[in-house]
Amino acid sequence: MAKTKSDLLQGTLDMLILKTLALEPMHGWGVSQRIQQISSGVLNINQGSLYPALYRLEDQGWIKSEWGASDNNRQAKYYKLTRAGRKQLDEETANWQRLSAAIEQVLQAG
Amino acid sequence: MAKTKSDLLQGTLDMLILKTLALEPMHGWGVSQRIQQISSGVLNINQGSLYPALYRLEDQGWIKSEWGASDNNRQAKYYKLTRAGRKQLDEETANWQRLSAAIEQVLQAG
DNA sequence: TTGCCTCCTGTAGATAATCTAGGAGGAACA
DNA sequence: TGTTCCTCCTAGATTATCTACAGGAGGCAA
Numbered sequence: 001m002a003k004t005k006s007d008l009l010q011g012t013l014d015m016l017i018l019k020t021l022a023l024e025p026m027h028g029w030g031v032s033q034r035i036q037q038i039s040s041g042v043l044n045i046n047q048g049s050l051y052p053a054l055y056r057l058e059d060q061g062w063i064k065s066e067w068g069a070s071d072n073n074r075q076a077k078y079y080k081l082t083r084a085g086r087k088q089l090d091e092e093t094a095n096w097q098r099l100s101a102a103i104e105q106v107l108q109a110g
Numbered sequence: 111m112a113k114t115k116s117d118l119l120q121g122t123l124d125m126l127i128l129k130t131l132a133l134e135p136m137h138g139w140g141v142s143q144r145i146q147q148i149s150s151g152v153l154n155i156n157q158g159s160l161y162p163a164l165y166r167l168e169d170q171g172w173i174k175s176e177w178g179a180s181d182n183n184r185q186a187k188y189y190k191l192t193r194a195g196r197k198q199l200d201e202e203t204a205n206w207q208r209l210s211a212a213i214e215q216v217l218q219a220g
Numbered sequence: 221t222t223g224c225c226t227c228c229t230g231t232a233g234a235t236a237a238t239c240t241a242g243g244a245g246g247a248a249c250a
Numbered sequence: 251t252g253t254t255c256c257t258c259c260t261a262g263a264t265t266a267t268c269t270a271c272a273g274g275a276g277g278c279a280a
Contacts, residue, residue: 009209010120010237010266016216023220029257038219042212049238051259056237074247074256093217099119100210102152106126107203109148110133120237120266139228159267161230166266184227184276 007044013053015096016043018081018089021063027076028054054079062088117154123163125206126153128191128199131173137186138164164189172198 020031020038031054032045057063062085070076081089130141130148141164142155167173172195180186191199 008238009122009213012119012213013237016213019216019219027257035216038216039212040215042208043216046239047257047259048240048242048261052237070257072247072256074258075245076257096213096217098152100213102149103119103122103126103206103210105150106129106145106148106153107206109129118267123266137228156268157228157230158232158269158271162266180227182227182276184229185274186228 007042008049012096013045013049014057015089015092016045017050017053017057018062018085018092021079021081022086022089025078025080027068027070027078029076030070031079057085060088061085117152118159122206123155123159124167125199125202126155127160127163127167128172128195128202131189131191132196132199135188135190137178137180137188139186140180141189167195170198171195 016035017031020026020034023034026034028050032047032050035043035045054063054065058065058079062082063079064082065077065079068076068078126145127141130136130144133144136144138160142157142160145153145155164173164175168175168189172192173189174192175187175189178186178188
């Protein structure tokens with residue numbers, strides 16, 4: 001009990017990943033670290049959400065992967081945004097703004 | 111295809127309902143109308159989401175129901191917030207602010 | 221009094237995103 | 251040689267939401 005709500009808002013993970021990869025190509029583990037860091041530890045992505053999401057995005061053609069070596073000389077799969085991914089990011093961002101603004105309107109009503 | 115993303119951000123429905131009922135007691139159908147109206151038509155709650163959500167909330171003790179007659183003289187189940195519901199609304203609102211602020215941080219990074 | 225429309229409640233089943241809880245390979249280092 | 255850390259991956263469960271129905275009851279018109 002005292003069940004803590006999820007650390008994410010469901011439906012925003014794809015957008016967060018796309019945005020992070022828009023900053024620079026990165027491997028999956030790095031993406032989750034990066035998001036956590038930028039959000040000051042508020043957004044925590046666990047691996048069971050991260051990797052399926054990356055596959056989803058690659059399936060859709062929004063990101064592309066390539067094996068390489070990480071900073072620590074480990075094998076790592078580097079992802080980068082495709083052109084279609086860029087477009088998708090823009091759309092998802094616009095939709096997010098629209099929905100979150102609407103929610104704020106409700107919260108401030110009365 | 112061109113699959114439109116959900117009209118809601120998953121996980122925010124309970125908060126929206128609680129907030130609407132905090133404005134004034136209302137029947138279920140009225141709650142969804144109200145949310146749609148306040149959000150200028152952006153947030154649309156369909157019935158298959160609405161009624162299960164109301165049951166969830168009543169189960170948790172956050173709202174209480176009572177049958178009555180609507181403005182149009184139809185039978186309607188009026189819901190009102192309980193004290194625990196008020197507290198829950200505050201918590202969910204705070205959590206929403208925390209998460210949406212974190213997401214904005216990520217979106218504005220770079 | 222019949223029929224239809226609107227209001228309002230409800231349910232079953234599918235879908236899909238996320239979480240839990242694991243496993244594994246390989247580099248670095250003691 | 252053993253241990254730790256980095257990085258990738260997966261199966262199964264959970265749960266919120268959506269789709270697509272059904273039905274009662276009031277009001278109104280013919």
